[in-house]
Amino acid sequence: MAVAQTDFDTLATADKPQGYWRGVGRRFLRDKVAVAAACVAGGMILMAVFAPWVAPQDPFQGTMIRRLSPIGSEGYPLGADELGRDMLSRLIYGARLSLFMGVTPVLIAFLIGSAIGIAAGYAGGWVNSIIMRVLDVFYAFPSVLLAIAISGALGAGILNGLLSLTVVFIPPIARVAESVTTSVRKLEYIEAAVASGASAFTIVRVHVLGNVLGPIFVYATSLISVSMILAAGLSFLGLGVSPPNPEWGLMLNTLRNAIYVQPWLAALPGVMIFLTSISFNMLSDGLRSAMDIKQ
Amino acid sequence: MLIFTLRRIAYTIPIMLGVSLVCFALVHISPGDPLVSILPPDASVDLQQQLMAIYGFDRSYPEQFIRWLSRALQGDLGNSIATGRPVTSEVMNAVGNTLILAVTATIIGFTFGGLFGFVAGFFRDSWIDKLASTLAVVGVSVPHYWLGMVLVIVFSVELGWFPATGAGPGGSSQWSWDWDHLRHLVLPAVTMSVIPMGIVARTVRALVADILQQEFVTGLRAKGLLDRGVLAHVIKNAAPTALAVMGLQLGYLLGGSILIETVFSWPGTGFLLGQAIFQRDLPLLQGTILVLAMFFVILNLVVDVVQSALDPRLQRG
Numbered sequence: 001m002a003v004a005q006t007d008f009d010t011l012a013t014a015d016k017p018q019g020y021w022r023g024v025g026r027r028f029l030r031d032k033v034a035v036a037a038a039c040v041a042g043g044m045i046l047m048a049v050f051a052p053w054v055a056p057q058d059p060f061q062g063t064m065i066r067r068l069s070p071i072g073s074e075g076y077p078l079g080a081d082e083l084g085r086d087m088l089s090r091l092i093y094g095a096r097l098s099l100f101m102g103v104t105p106v107l108i109a110f111l112i113g114s115a116i117g118i119a120a121g122y123a124g125g126w127v128n129s130i131i132m133r134v135l136d137v138f139y140a141f142p143s144v145l146l147a148i149a150i151s152g153a154l155g156a157g158i159l160n161g162l163l164s165l166t167v168v169f170i171p172p173i174a175r176v177a178e179s180v181t182t183s184v185r186k187l188e189y190i191e192a193a194v195a196s197g198a199s200a201f202t203i204v205r206v207h208v209l210g211n212v213l214g215p216i217f218v219y220a221t222s223l224i225s226v227s228m229i230l231a232a233g234l235s236f237l238g239l240g241v242s243p244p245n246p247e248w249g250l251m252l253n254t255l256r257n258a259i260y261v262q263p264w265l266a267a268l269p270g271v272m273i274f275l276t277s278i279s280f281n282m283l284s285d286g287l288r289s290a291m292d293i294k295q
Numbered sequence: 296m297l298i299f300t301l302r303r304i305a306y307t308i309p310i311m312l313g314v315s316l317v318c319f320a321l322v323h324i325s326p327g328d329p330l331v332s333i334l335p336p337d338a339s340v341d342l343q344q345q346l347m348a349i350y351g352f353d354r355s356y357p358e359q360f361i362r363w364l365s366r367a368l369q370g371d372l373g374n375s376i377a378t379g380r381p382v383t384s385e386v387m388n389a390v391g392n393t394l395i396l397a398v399t400a401t402i403i404g405f406t407f408g409g410l411f412g413f414v415a416g417f418f419r420d421s422w423i424d425k426l427a428s429t430l431a432v433v434g435v436s437v438p439h440y441w442l443g444m445v446l447v448i449v450f451s452v453e454l455g456w457f458p459a460t461g462a463g464p465g466g467s468s469q470w471s472w473d474w475d476h477l478r479h480l481v482l483p484a485v486t487m488s489v490i491p492m493g494i495v496a497r498t499v500r501a502l503v504a505d506i507l508q509q510e511f512v513t514g515l516r517a518k519g520l521l522d523r524g525v526l527a528h529v530i531k532n533a534a535p536t537a538l539a540v541m542g543l544q545l546g547y548l549l550g551g552s553i554l555i556e557t558v559f560s561w562p563g564t565g566f567l568l569g570q571a572i573f574q575r576d577l578p579l580l581q582g583t584i585l586v587l588a589m590f591f592v593i594l595n596l597v598v599d600v601v602q603s604a605l606d607p608r609l610q611r612g
Contacts, residue, residue, distance in 0.1 A: 137313030140592045141584075142550030149584045152572040153321040229438045233554050236440055237569060252441060256558075259459075263448040270441025278436035285432070 027290040034286020040279035044272075048095035055089035059246045062086075068262045079265045081251065082258055083244075087265065090246040091272055097158075097247040098273070101240060102228035105162055109169035110220040116170070117177020118212060122185055122204055132178060138171040147230050151239045161240035165231055169223055176219045180212040214291055221284040225277040232273045248273045296607070300600050307596050314592060315367065318585040319360050322577050372582035376574070382582035385567060390586065393556070393563030397548040399480060400487035405541045407488070408434075408495030415496065416503025417529075427496055434493020443486040443558035450482060457481050460560035483559040487552065491544035498540045502533040535606040542598035546591040 028034055047054060062084035066073075069080040071087075078087035120131040138146065150164035184190065185208070193203045232249030234240035241247040243254065251269040259266045354362075366372075372382035408431075415427035451459035458479050506512065506529050515525050553565030560566065564583055571579035603609040 133309065134313070136310055137317060140310050140314050140595070141317070141588050142547045142591055144547075144551030144553065145584060145587055145591075148553055148568060148572070149318075149321055149580070150324070152568070152580050153325040153577065155326060155575070225436055229436075232438060233440060236554065237557060238573065252444065256444065259444065259448060260452055263452045267441065267445055267448060270438055270444065273438045273441060274436065277438065278432065281432055281436045 024290045027292075028286055031286045031290065033282055034290070037279040037282035037286065040275060041283055044095055044099060044276050044279070047092055048099050051093045051096055055086075055092040057086040057089040059085060059090045059093040060244055068258055068265065070262055071265055071268075078268060079262065081265075082254055087268060090251060091248070091268065094246040094248045094251060094269065094272065095276075097241055097245055098228070098232060098249070099276070101158065101161060101165075101231035101235070101247070102276070103224055105165035105231070106169055106220055106223050106227050108162075108166045109173050109223075110217070112166070113170045113173030113220075114177045114213070114216050117174035117179075117216070118181045118204060118208065120174070121178040121181025121212075122200065122208060124182070124185065128178070128182075132175075135171040135174055138167070139175075143168050143226070144230065144233070147234060148237070148239070151234055156239050156242050158241055161231060161234050164234070165227055168230070169220075169227065172223065173216065173220055177212060177216045180215050181208060184208055184211045218284060218288050218291060221280065221287060225281040225284070228273060228277045228280065296604065299603055303596060303599055307592060311589065311592055314588045315364055315585060316360065318581050318588065319363055321581050321584065323356075325577060367585065372585065373578040375571075375579045376576045382579050385579065386564065386583050386586045389562065389564045389567045389583070390590075392561065393549055393552050393565065396480065396483055396487060396556070396561055396563060397545055397552060399484040400548055401491055401541060401545045403484060404488035404491030404544065405495055405537075408492035409499050409537060411492075412496035412499025413503055413530075413533075416500040416507070417526075419504055424500070427500060431493040431497045431500075434489050434496070437489060439486055439490055440554040440558050442489060443483065443555055446482050446486055447558070461562075483555055483561050486558075487548055487555050490551075491541070491548065494544060495537065495540055499533060499537050502536055503529055506532045535602050535609075538605070539598050539602040542594060542601070546594040549594075550587045550591055 062080065064084050066076065066080040066084035068082060069076050069084075071077075071079045073079055076086055076088070078091065081087055081090060116131060116135075120128045141149070147164045147168045150167055151160050154160035154164065190203060190207055193207055198206075231240060232247070232252070235247050235249030236253045238253065241250050243250060248269040252266070252273075255266040255269065370383050372386070374380065375382055375385055378385070411427040411430065415421075415424040418424055447459045450456045459482070461479055507525075512525060512528065515528060549564070551565075552561075552563060553568050555561070556563050556565030557569045564587055568580065568583050570576065571583060
């Protein structure tokens, strides 16, 4: 069925799930910006995974003589930080913790938030009202404030940072999941499934999940960019990751004191945060239009 | 309208209760005995007992919550550990400075974002539309604390045009609208304005593009109305939503100013929060967050009511 039908994939999408995903893939590949963003984001992930092989030097080992060497120094292509450690290696290694801190909360919040939202949307009625009103309370905090409040109270640390960011992202994801599920719940085939005696769990698993996970996932990917900025922001404030671990936000924090000595060196970690955040943002935009999801 | 407003207020009260519950819980989720985290390590037994009585840690949680809440309602948020001064006065002093910063940033962001979004939506798919969309993405993707640092590097370190930190002569409590103070406001306000700018541009663009496709615009054009005339109608239709977005953005900036205030040592609530976290001053942390969150809730309420007054169709929802 492959060759002949690809030209008519728009006609075939309605009843053939494989055709739908092929169409999504084709539309995504046609979007040059999205593909470029995917390459940058993928490159960052590869860099994080293969850091020990890519990095020219040990990110923890510094020499005081090399303190704050300017960009382009011999053997230190991007200079050296306030403790004489190679910037390039630290930026490469930094991808590990920074990506981990940025992506993990969204992933966990995606799992928990979807479960809450789908349950609320499918159950409807007073169960829905109670769940959504509780979420409204967390919605009443600006996200930055909530993240800082929780991790400020818990104290510095990677786990506390992850926890506070996860709490921040559960309500918005649950809200999207709830609204998508509520709209699917009203469709006739769900009614048919209920009439045929299927249990709520089966209906959700067979008929609801496939229809709601896509939009929720795309929404969650759009949060990765925010999460990257917030996670690095927590470390920038001295919460989250603690020294001497290489993490972009923390590096910005410690290099901030050197802003009058080596200004552009001090700004380097931010470039990495910005690049990652913008590529995840554009990737998510590309996915949304490829999957034709309206927001 | 009155019924809508009353209903909206009635809906806000449980939210406020929930918000204060979360703030109350902050002290209790912090590791260790809550009293230990509230007291300095060298606290005297006398002080320990005094605080024990104020917080009532020997009582049950619901009882503690009610006591804390009734004090908070009377404007007593406890005393700061670091300075010993009442949290309420510290926070109120800082809120003023944050408001100056956030309101200025919102005005800058709304003016330029709205303008950009409007032109982009009016001339869809033109180069200016693409530029506006790109700027919008950059605006929401840039880590603003880093942007602040870059602006400091360019305009303070390299060019020396604007001061890098502080709020000008007189420190935190004596703001006035003269050049000596305004110079200090420029960089933080511009940095902060980038976030709402991107979001407002995106919203206004979508709004304008959507309105232009509606039938009444075709009707106006068919009637012979020039672009200029159509423009007025578009503005009138886009304004309520755009203003609502602006109001919400102001709320986000008030609550989210901590990172920018840290970069610029701006003596507002964010800076206060930073200090509270650094010194593990939990009453100060709790009080500041409570005040900021309440501001946000009330702002949301006001935005909803104003928006529905401007656009009565919303009252039906």
